[in-house]
Amino acid sequence: MNKKDRIVREILGWKEHGKNCWYDVEKDAFVHESYFLPEKFMEHAMVIVKKLEMFGVKYRTNGVSIVCFDNAVGTGATLPEAITDAAYALIEDYYSVAENRS
Numbered sequence: 001m002n003k004k005d006r007i008v009r010e011i012l013g014w015k016e017h018g019k020n021c022w023y024d025v026e027k028d029a030f031v032h033e034s035y036f037l038p039e040k041f042m043e044h045a046m047v048i049v050k051k052l053e054m055f056g057v058k059y060r061t062n063g064v065s066i067v068c069f070d071n072a073v074g075t076g077a078t079l080p081e082a083i084t085d086a087a088y089a090l091i092e093d094y095y096s097v098a099e100n101r102s
Contacts, residue, residue: 003088004038011093012051038084045080048087057090 008031014022020033031076038044049059052069060068067074067086072093074086 003084004033004036005089007038007048007084007087008036011048011087038087039076040078041080042080045083048083052087052090 005016008022009016012024013026014024014031017023017030020035022033023029024029024031036044036047038048053059057069061079061082063081064077064079065077067076067079067082069086070088072086072090074082074084074089076082076085
């Protein structure tokens with residue numbers, strides 16, 4: 001599973017619907033992976049930011065290349081890349097903490 005797939009499933013709550021396609025339960029819509037590119041488009045990356053803010057996760061950035069979601073940090077050549085990287089880091093941090101509690 002790649003970064004985008006983990007973010008879509010773990011953060012956005014979209015369900016896998018065949019190869020390269022997800023189902024957004026909240027909007028009752030199918031989304032093909034070629035139409036959701038958060039690492040390239042700011043509007044798509046902000047979908048992730050808004051969802052995490054709904055969960056109470058704090059979003060901080062230095063402007064372009066570094067993003068923090070609470071204590072998870074991501075970097076990228078562009079802000080959308082950094083947001084995607086930080087979201088994935090947040091997922092990884094969550095699962096490493098969960099494993100340590102077991």
